[in-house]
Amino acid sequence: MEKRDELYAGKAKSVYLTDNPDELILFFRDDTSAFDGERIEQLARKGEVNNKFNAFIMEKLAAAGIPTHFKSLLSPQESIVKKLDMLPVECVVRNIAAGSLCKRLGVQEGLDIEPPTFEFFLKNDELHDPMINEYHIRAFGWGTDKQIEAMQSLTFSVNQVLKALFAEAGLLLVDYKLEFGDFHGEMVLGDEFTPDGCRLWDAETRKKLDKDRFRQGLGGVVEAYEEVAHRLGVDLS
Numbered sequence: 001m002e003k004r005d006e007l008y009a010g011k012a013k014s015v016y017l018t019d020n021p022d023e024l025i026l027f028f029r030d031d032t033s034a035f036d037g038e039r040i041e042q043l044a045r046k047g048e049v050n051n052k053f054n055a056f057i058m059e060k061l062a063a064a065g066i067p068t069h070f071k072s073l074l075s076p077q078e079s080i081v082k083k084l085d086m087l088p089v090e091c092v093v094r095n096i097a098a099g100s101l102c103k104r105l106g107v108q109e110g111l112d113i114e115p116p117t118f119e120f121f122l123k124n125d126e127l128h129d130p131m132i133n134e135y136h137i138r139a140f141g142w143g144t145d146k147q148i149e150a151m152q153s154l155t156f157s158v159n160q161v162l163k164a165l166f167a168e169a170g171l172l173l174v175d176y177k178l179e180f181g182d183f184h185g186e187m188v189l190g191d192e193f194t195p196d197g198c199r200l201w202d203a204e205t206r207k208k209l210d211k212d213r214f215r216q217g218l219g220g221v222v223e224a225y226e227e228v229a230h231r232l233g234v235d236l237s
Ligand code: ADP
Pocket: 009, 010, 011, 012, 013, 014, 015, 024, 069, 081, 082, 083, 084, 085, 086, 179, 181, 190, 191, 192
């Protein structure tokens, strides 16, 4: 497999074409972004930790029957993935109230959400990722009915698998964001699952072990990601 031109560079990852039209290389940089790219800092080791963390989680999801883009680790900061036609939407499931939900609805942080909620957001930094619903997705051609259904059902399936996985490691999966894309007619989980795109709290102390440490200036960001990885048994060597 040969690495070719850069296809695009996002806020935290760069994407490269390969000699296989169905495969890409994702390069996990050390860049850490918050507030839709308003604040970006380099955090040593974050790219490598996230690349290995993501590989571990994607393999668990695939083993549970969820179609993912992940193929294999290529290097400490790179993975080979299926090239998807990404939908410009983000799927968020919440088990515990935090973040924008608290601001939007005046709900207290830490409240259990039962049953969990599902929200769509438009992936658009300039517009600050506004919340949208199924009608917007259909009306503006961002996805079909079938794709909407698949995204919702796969995002909830991920919740079942990962809530249990994190619980075994003494962690609460507070909420998370997923992105999907089309691969030859099938909806497939793309992008990443790392502490950059979810909230994880220690089950006993409720200490934040995710990107909120960066957003809120709490420090020890990569150390927290490494602690989570260690508890899950992710090989960071
Ligand atoms: P952002 O776009 O939010 O700044 P990143 O820095 O993580 O995010 O950039 C990675 C980009 O690669 C995102 O736009 C994401 O949608 C896209 N992407 C992720 N996985 C795939 C894939 N398998 N095929 C095509 N594009 C992908």
